[in-house]
Amino acid sequence: MAAPLTTDDAVSLPGWIYRDPDFFEVERQAIFRSSWQIVCHVNDIPAPGDYHTFRFLGESVAVVRGRDGRIHAFHNVCRHRAARLLDGDKGRCGGRIVCPYHAWSYDLDGTLVGVPHRRGFPEFQLADYPLPPVEHEVFLGFIFIRLAPGPGPSVAEMMAPYRQELTPYRFEALQPLGRVTWRPRAVNWKNVGDNYSDALHITVAHPGLTRLFGAGYGLESQPWVDKMWGALVDTPSPARSERFYQKYLPDVGHLPAERKRLWTYFKLWPNIAFDIYPDQIDFMQWLPLSPTETLVREIAYVLPDDRREMRAVRYANWRINRQVSLEDKALIERVQDGMDGSSYTTGPLGLNEVSLRGFARRVRALIPESRLPHAPAPGWSLRRPT
Numbered sequence: 001m002a003a004p005l006t007t008d009d010a011v012s013l014p015g016w017i018y019r020d021p022d023f024f025e026v027e028r029q030a031i032f033r034s035s036w037q038i039v040c041h042v043n044d045i046p047a048p049g050d051y052h053t054f055r056f057l058g059e060s061v062a063v064v065r066g067r068d069g070r071i072h073a074f075h076n077v078c079r080h081r082a083a084r085l086l087d088g089d090k091g092r093c094g095g096r097i098v099c100p101y102h103a104w105s106y107d108l109d110g111t112l113v114g115v116p117h118r119r120g121f122p123e124f125q126l127a128d129y130p131l132p133p134v135e136h137e138v139f140l141g142f143i144f145i146r147l148a149p150g151p152g153p154s155v156a157e158m159m160a161p162y163r164q165e166l167t168p169y170r171f172e173a174l175q176p177l178g179r180v181t182w183r184p185r186a187v188n189w190k191n192v193g194d195n196y197s198d199a200l201h202i203t204v205a206h207p208g209l210t211r212l213f214g215a216g217y218g219l220e221s222q223p224w225v226d227k228m229w230g231a232l233v234d235t236p237s238p239a240r241s242e243r244f245y246q247k248y249l250p251d252v253g254h255l256p257a258e259r260k261r262l263w264t265y266f267k268l269w270p271n272i273a274f275d276i277y278p279d280q281i282d283f284m285q286w287l288p289l290s291p292t293e294t295l296v297r298e299i300a301y302v303l304p305d306d307r308r309e310m311r312a313v314r315y316a317n318w319r320i321n322r323q324v325s326l327e328d329k330a331l332i333e334r335v336q337d338g339m340d341g342s343s344y345t346t347g348p349l350g351l352n353e354v355s356l357r358g359f360a361r362r363v364r365a366l367i368p369e370s371r372l373p374h375a376p377a378p379g380w381s382l383r384r385p386t
Helices: 021-032 160-169 189-196 207-213 240-248 308-339 354-366
Strands: 037-041 050-056 059-065 071-075 090-092 112-114 135-139 142-146 175-185 217-221 225-231 262-268 272-276 281-290 293-302
Touching: 021 281, 021 354, 037 050, 037 059, 037 175, 037 281, 059 142, 071 135, 071 142, 160 225, 175 308, 189 262, 189 281, 189 293, 189 308, 189 354, 207 225, 207 240, 207 308, 217 354, 225 354, 240 308, 293 308
Parallel strands: none
Antiparallel strands: 037 142, 050 059, 050 090, 059 071, 135 142, 175 293, 217 225, 225 262, 262 272, 272 281, 281 293
């Protein structure tokens, strides 16, 4: 659970860090370059030559299935003249990665294997120019990368408190349902995460979730992960999609009884979440674009199930959560509007707001300026000790 309270724990992060360009530049380095970011699932790239790309902090990264079946991750940039190698969010490159600019070619593990006009490069060694690797980790089938080493734990270590809880869901066997969606949000990235881990607003602003869960929405916080959950109530909802989901959610035989009608949410530091339902598993990722712009990236994964009721229930799930997403969009835009003004410094945090307390604690530890009630003079990030 949450660590013992400190003075900082009693108040939220200050409003200026949700709009300040200097703070945004500092957190790109202090938080995001060493943070784990999800790219895709191993079953998104099932065959040698299949790839997924991921653009983050101005960097393009590719994860590729190698000839030996292993996953490789590297910067998606040719070593010759910096041309982008692989196009699109996903695709298949065959047996080699060939640069469309000068036809330098790389094996699927990133090794440089071919250079046209080789005689024009005296004393040139292919082995000296592989694609720069990117650290990656496969956790329960999901592929994560990070751009720079960090002091934080691996994804497996972050999720260790809940590993046994996730085991029945058969993560490794999941298959993508549909495609990745991208949702722009005119807010600071922290507002998306704060809202995700805020349990107090559920009964106020999400009537559909309240009809599904009643007052039984739980919340707890571990050092690197927040967990929220709600069990479906039996009282039929007056809303059609919700009532349909309650009534027709089929039995999922591999789940224990207590999880067959349970929705569970996990938020991983700093900007990734898994929504775990009996019928499907979604990941959600909020990518910072600017101090007041964020791109939300989402996709659902499922276990193969041809039952008609399962297909229908998954559609009902999508309708329910589309409405929740629209409600959250309105909420975080309201908060950002307030953060953009000068009246808000910090607000009190209740003892049960353990996730917001934990997030603020970590931000303050990484960026001490976040303890200031007001922003320093513009350009302070350039004067900051490195």
